[in-house]
Amino acid sequence: MEKRVTPFQNKVYGACREIPAGRVSTYAELARRVGCASPRAVGQALKCNPFAPEVPCHRVVASSRELGGFSGKSSGAEVARKKALLLEEGVGFEDTGKIKPDFVWKFSLAKCDSSA
DNA sequence: CATGTGACGCCTG
DNA sequence: CCAGGCGCCACAT
Numbered sequence: 810m811e812k813r814v815t816p817f818q819n820k821v822y823g824a825c826r827e828i829p830a831g832r833v834s835t836y837a838e839l840a841r842r843v844g845c846a847s848p849r850a851v852g853q854a855l856k857c858n859p860f861a862p863e864v865p866c867h868r869v870v871a872s873s874r875e876l877g878g879f880s881g882k883s884s885g886a887e888v889a890r891k892k893a894l895l896l897e898e899g900v901g902f903e904d905t906g907k908i909k910p911d912f913v914w915k916f917s918l919a920k921c922d923s924s925a
Numbered sequence: 926c927a928t929g930t931g932a933c934g935c936c937t938g
Numbered sequence: 939c940c941a942g943g944c945g946c947c948a949c950a951t
Binding site: 815817818840845846847848849850851853854857 | 945946947948949
């Protein structure tokens, strides 16, 4: 049985899959990537993420560098697991528990060739 | 067709 | 800097 994912969700999953390991993206960036002005819609799609772990929804965090939510929980053990996964990928966290800006992935202007 | 909810973001005070 | 409020899009009922 296929998951009746709407074209919008499919787009979100596609963008999410573009996020390399050890990096994280924000709902806002992802939303803009899919052409949506509301990050909420992105969360709706990710929470339904039927293509996991093909679609690393755990690499998507809030614009404030916070973890955001996971598995349909805005906070809780699920979110803690998400943090653990990011740590496994090599993502660094601030002392405040936030993700380091250097680990936040950039979609378009992604030059990837960090010369410095 | 209308209403409610949701893994958020940005502005103002 | 912190706290509060409003806006937004998509989806389910």
